[in-house]
Amino acid sequence: MKALVINHLTVAYQSMPVLWNVSASIDQGVMMAVVGPNGAGKSTLLKALLGLVKPLSGTVEYFGKSRRTPGTIAYVPQRSSIDWDFPIQVRDVVLMGSYARLGWFSRPGSAERARAEELIDMIGLTAVADHQIGELSGGQQQRVFLARALMQQSPLLLLDEPFNGIDETTERIMLTLLHNEREKGTTIIAVHHDLATVQQSFDWAMVLNHSVVGCGPISHVFTSSVIQAAFGSSHHPTLFK
């Protein structure tokens, strides 16, 4: 069974198509980078998968089902979309990851709290677990959101530019955790800007420029012809030397 099957998906903002006839089939347990030039529709694709924007046409199958149930997808948003002054502590943000499984009105219990503490320890933030999230560095904040996503124990993990503007320690911790998740069978899809690190961090890639230029294992897709078709001939010629 495929993790995701996208069939002829078209998404438009105010009648301007951003994604055009996107079709792709993504295996379970892969770690896929979604790359493409600015405005290519990468974040829009994630939003469409999450059901946050309504497609004009096309369908998406999640693990063989046409409907996405709560908890199927965990999502790490872009840092810029969060209010960092919000009065909430690191521990409570991570604990939020249990909400989808708990459903309406149920409260997190001791098992959820223990799992949250374990994840906070794994991201190396036990010492600041009771700090307000705005007091953390950008990299630490990104780790908190990854921990919240891992807390969800979802089979599909979507990340929007997770490595943008973070420190080396955070990148190392996040990649280790993501690779561990992939080993457990979780399908990971991340919008990624840095073409130079795609091959070392991911095993699949989707090259997008409003429609799919290529999608599949890195060795098949990440070729100079595909990248040039998406980005133009002058982009990153050194990648394939």
Next chain:
Amino acid sequence: MFGYWYPLALSLIGSGIIGGISGIVGSCMVLKKQSLLGDAISHASLPGIVLSLLLFRDKNPAVLMIGGAVFGALGTALAILIERTTSLAQDTILGIILSLFFGVGLVLISVVQKCQIADQSIINKFLFGNASLLLPVDIAVMCIVSCVIVGVLVICRKELIATLFDPLFAHTSGFSLTIVNTIFSTLFVMTIVQGIQMTGIVLMSSLLIAPATAARQLSNSVGMMCLTAAIIGSFASCLGTLIAFWLRMPSGPTITILSSLLVVIALLWAPERGILWTKMRDRL
């Protein structure tokens, strides 16, 4: 003596309840970045209150408040509808709703005055608030409504906080934003309409926003912010009512001035976040 103390005691109890519940609900409003919504709802309730007075010829606050609640909800629903169907910014829409409904309310007030249905004191009570006119039945209604509001907030705490902090996450976790936002709007309308008797339509939003703003300076969790805002709101309301009683003036302005003063103090001196506090810490 009893004749003087009894209404004062009723006013203080009412002030404490309204100030507390406004602080709690106002915290949600501030965290939801919808501070102007409180102003729009309170102004939108005016035509409902005056229309109830015209239709039922009844000065019973409960009847007038129901009319106010219907129009407050109508104003909120209209704002949401315009936001969904146009590209207008939220503050523009709320500004339009606020002035439209308030304008209609003022027209209706002139009709009430011409028909001599009610005297100016009733109108002033709703425009500027008067805690000294509270009756035991008003306190009972306030207690019940406030208990319902706190009950809903406690039961839906997890869903409401998740939505306030990260609506996209709440949506992907299976919590319908339409349901959660409807819960919020209902709680906002209930709180505002019952608070109007204390501070009046014109100044109600200050009782929602000021304690919450001061509390934000003093707390780093939503629960603590709500509790602190409730204490600040109750304190400002009770003291404002006491001063208004003493000066024989409407309670709305005194409550507003006091709660705004507390905001200034918190903005300057709150530990870790206050402007002067952080400057002094940096010097040491």
